Amino acid sequence: MRPTVLLRGYSVEVRRLLIILSLCALVGLWLDHVVWALLVGSLFYLAWMVWQIRRLNLWLLRKNDEPPPESSGIWGDLFDNIYHLQRRQVQEKNSLQAVINRVQETSAALRDGVIVLDWRGCLDWWNPSAQRLLGFHSSDQGKSVINFIRHPRFVSYFEEGDYSEPLEVPSPRFTSKQLQFQVTRFGRNERLIVVRDVTQLHKLEQMRQDFVANVSHELRTPLTVISGYLETLSDSGTDLSPPWQRALAQMQQQSKRMSLLINDLITLSKLETTESGHNHKPVNLEPLLHTVKSEAQALSADKSQTITLEVQTPGLQLQGNEKELHSAFSNLVTNAVKYTPAGGKIAMRLWQAHQQIFFSVSDNGPGFDSKHIPHLTQRFYRVEQSRNSGTGGTGLGLAIVKHVLLRHDGELQITSEPGVGSIFTCVFSPPPMSH
C-alpha cells in the first residue's frame, strides 16, 4: 500500500512542478524572457522544498505527540508516513512495557527471591523477596553478589560453577534462617539465582537427625545392661534346662543384632551431622585394605571362602577420613562375605585410571536383579527379606557406604547378575592436589 501512496504523492508533485514551469514559460514568452522566467520558477520551487524540509525537521525535533504539519504532494505523504511509523513504535513500546510490568508484578508476588546477575556475577535485577531475604538496596546494582553472600561454601559453590545441585547456607541477614540457592546460567554467561527460605524444612531434617542420634544413644545403655546379664546367665548356663538355653542363645543373638543396628545408626547420624572435609588427611589405601582383608578373613573363617586383594597401582593415597573409609570398605567386603555361600570367591581390587581411584569388591555370590540397584543404598532396603534373616545385616551398610563416598568426592557403582555374582565399585574423583 505504501508505495502506491508514495507514488500518488510523487505524481502530484511532478504535476505541480510541470504546472509551475509551464506558467513560468507562458509568462516568460509574454515578457520575452523565457529562460529567466523558468529560472525564477525553479528557484521558487527549490525555496518551497527547503521550507518543507525545515518544517519536517522542526516537527521531528518537537518531542511531544503533536500531529504532523499539513502539507500536500510528496511532503504530505512523507509527514503522514513518518507519523504512522512513530505511532506504531509507541504502540509496540507500550505493549512491551506491559509485558515487562507483568513479569515484574509476577516476580514481585513470588515468595522466592529471584536475582539476575550479569556476566561478571554482579547484581543486575532482583525482586522484592530477594531484597527482603538478602537485604539489597537499589544502590547495590552492579556490585558483586559475593559481597552480600560471603559464606565460604556459597563463594566456592558460586565460583566453581557446578550448579547441578542447590546449595543450603545460613542467611547472611538473619542467622536463624536457612536459605537454599539454585543458580541457572542463561544468555551470555549471565546467571539467575533463585533463593528459597528452607528454614522450616531444615528444622524438620535437623529434628529427624537429632531424634535418631538421641534414640540410638539412649538405647545403648539399656542394651549394654541386657547383654551383660545375658552373658552372665549364659556363663552359668549349665544349670538351665535346654529350652531355656535355646531361648538365651536367641536372646543373645538378637541383642547382638540390635547393638549392631544401633552402632550403624550412630555412624550414619554422625556422617549426616558432621561437616565433611574436617580432619581429612592423606590415607594410605594399601595398608587399610590389608586390614579390611584380614578382618574379612576372620569373619569368613568357617565359610572357607577365598578372599584376594589385588593392588594394581601401589602407593595410592586418598585425602580423607581413615575411619570413615575403613567403615565403607569393610561394609562392602562384609556384605560379600555374608551373601556369598561357603567356598565362594571374593576379590578386592585397587587401581587408578584417568586421575580417578577405583576400589572394587566382586563376589560369585547370589547376585540380584538390576531393578534393585537404585534402591540398595536406601536405609533398610533389602533385596529379599528371607535372604537376610540369617545374615544378621542391619540394612544400613550400603547407606553408610554411600554417605562416606559422598564425603570423599566419590560414588558407588553396582553391577550384579542373579546367580553369577555382584561387583561393588567405589570411584573417587579427588580434586587435583595443590602443591
Ligand code: ADP
Ligand atoms: P544389610 O545389612 O542387609 O547387608 P546393606 O545396606 O549392606 O544391608 O545391603 C542392602 C542389601 O543389598 C542387602 O540386604 C542385600 O540384599 C543386598 N546385597 C548387598 N551386598 C550384596 C552382595 N555382595 N551380594 C548380594 N546381595 C547383596
